[in-house]
Amino acid sequence: MSNKNGRDRKRDYENIKKRDGAYCRGCQVLETERELIIHHKDNNNSNNNYSNQILLCRKCNYLVHPRLSERKPLDVCGGGCDSLDRETEITINREKEPKFREYVEFRVGEEKQVPQQDLINGGAEYCGCSIKTTRRYLGKLTSSEGKYQKNKIENIIMIYLKEESRMI
Numbered sequence: 001m002s003n004k005n006g007r008d009r010k011r012d013y014e015n016i017k018k019r020d021g022a023y024c025r026g027c028q029v030l031e032t033e034r035e036l037i038i039h040h041k042d043n044n045n046s047n048n049n050y051s052n053q054i055l056l057c058r059k060c061n062y063l064v065h066p067r068l069s070e071r072k073p074l075d076v077c078g079g080g081c082d083s084l085d086r087e088t089e090i091t092i093n094r095e096k097e098p099k100f101r102e103y104v105e106f107r108v109g110e111e112k113q114v115p116q117q118d119l120i121n122g123g124a125e126y127c128g129c130s131i132k133t134t135r136r137y138l139g140k141l142t143s144s145e146g147k148y149q150k151n152k153i154e155n156i157i158m159i160y161l162k163e164e165s166r167m168i
Contacts, residue, residue: 012048017055023055026056100134104138141159149162
């Protein structure tokens with residue numbers, strides 16, 4: 001629930017309605033057909049910037065914020081919700097993870113052994129994602145099913161290609 005009082009909410013509602021029109025940005029239903037409410041695009045109810053607010057009908061808002069026990073994938077809106085148009089973690093990973101894998105393959109192919117921290121930091125810079133994300137990607141690549149392995153040499157963890165005979 002937003003931390004606005006009723007008067008501020010009404011004022012913001014009218015301003016958003018003037019800016020965007022009196023319809024749900026999700027399913028396009030008109031204000032005369034269903035009640036519209038203010039939705040925060042970034043799901044932060046304290047961020048009351050107008051650029052962060054759109055109007056949704058209660059149904060579309062519920063699809064974005066269902067009860068925990070009833071949550072489904074967020075692409076069920078059906079009306080092209082503006083709040084759902086931004087990239088999701090899954091779509092970002094579909095782009096970034098293969099790019100990181102190519103980066104690791106190139107570096108290990110060229111250098112045979114690469115310091116783990118260098119792959120994590122360099123991969124984050126190369127792929128345009130966080131160090132936390134590249135650490136997770138590298139963890140998958142060096143898992144028991146991955147094609148790389150770790151070896152500690154003088155307090156530095158090195159990453160190198162597993163022997164073909166050890167891969168299933």
